[in-house]
Amino acid sequence: MVKTYNVAIMGATGAVGQQMKEQLEKRDFPIKDIVFLSSSRSAGKEIEFKGKTFTVQEAKPESFKGIDIALFSAGGSISEEFAPEAVKRGAIVIDNTSAFRMDKDVPLVVPEVKQKRSGSSQRIIANPNCSTIQMVCALQPLKEQFGMTKVVVSTYQAVSGAGIGAINELKAQAADFDNAKDAQAEMLPVKSAKNHYPIAFNVIPQIDQFADNGYTLEEMKMINETKKIMHDDSLAVAATCVRLPVVTGHSESVYVELSRAATIAQVKQAIKDAPGVELMDDPSNQIYPMPLMAAGLDEVFVGRIRQDLDNPNGFHLWIVADNLVKGAALNSVQIAEALIEENVI
């Protein structure tokens, strides 16, 4: 008999939460029962799961009674409040927010990047930021084979990374533009910011708030999380994170400096062999990854691989993935699958 589990999705009505439900269905996750949680705003809404209708419930500490696995994506402050409550009631929490990612006792997990979990007693596992996940999936095999000293990344991020409100705002602004109306902007770059800018027909070089050092928090997440996941504090990482009027699919232009010289063929082969990564690189036929083709797919796609013309250890990569799939929901469900495989739950 296959063992089955009681699962809760915290933030089930959001962009990530909806994709978590899709992934659990698609991957036929062994579910005994499932609970969909939100704020009071969405409580009472109905969600279809595997042909049955479920009613969304307002999240309370008691919602986690009897839950084995709780997938959290309702924001950092909600995780800080409710994750300990879920753990207290016996659940393992897989948290999609930044609340616990940099805690030294909390594993920050991308299953393709193998790591020892720090003991099976750990009850909160952190899912990294979407921009970090797709980058480390492509970089890890290169680091393993050739060593790595430096990473410089510029991102081209879709609005779905900022939630359903930002998707709706892009669509409304595009319609307003067609009707020659002024764009209304309330969501981007960050809802809590002083100023808001239209994203339709625009590019915004700010994702999340600014830190005191002039980098944005999204950039600092990429820098700190990459070092933690790849277990290398000496790896130099620099990031510039930018929002584009794309609905789904983050793209990244990445420059890596390897510790040893490598050929283009060796780098392409390493990418080709990497788990969860697909090489899509044929310039003569204009084959390269783009967000529209990656939307809804599981893989991280890599193309436009070029050797630095001045440094045989330097390579340029173009990395694209669905930020809600591998960048968030799929990675969380894969963590849950790994915990089952390791007999942790």
Ligand code: NAP
């Ligand atoms: P979203 O589309 O705006 O959805 C937010 C979800 O959180 C909704 O289900 C909302 O419920 C729920 N929520 C809000 N306040 C709540 C409360 N007080 N109690 C319970 N539920 C509450 O946002 P999203 O894009 O899904 O992102 C949600 C969070 O996931 C983000 O804040 C972030 O921490 C994380 N995230 C992670 C990644 C990543 O890179 N891995 C990417 C995107 C997001 P209502 O429907 O009731 O409002």
Ligand code: 3JN
């Ligand atoms: O903007 C994106 O493309 C990714 C955004 C992720 C995000 C949005 C709001 C809060 C996060 C995250 O996962 O780092 C958070 C957060 O939990 O801090």
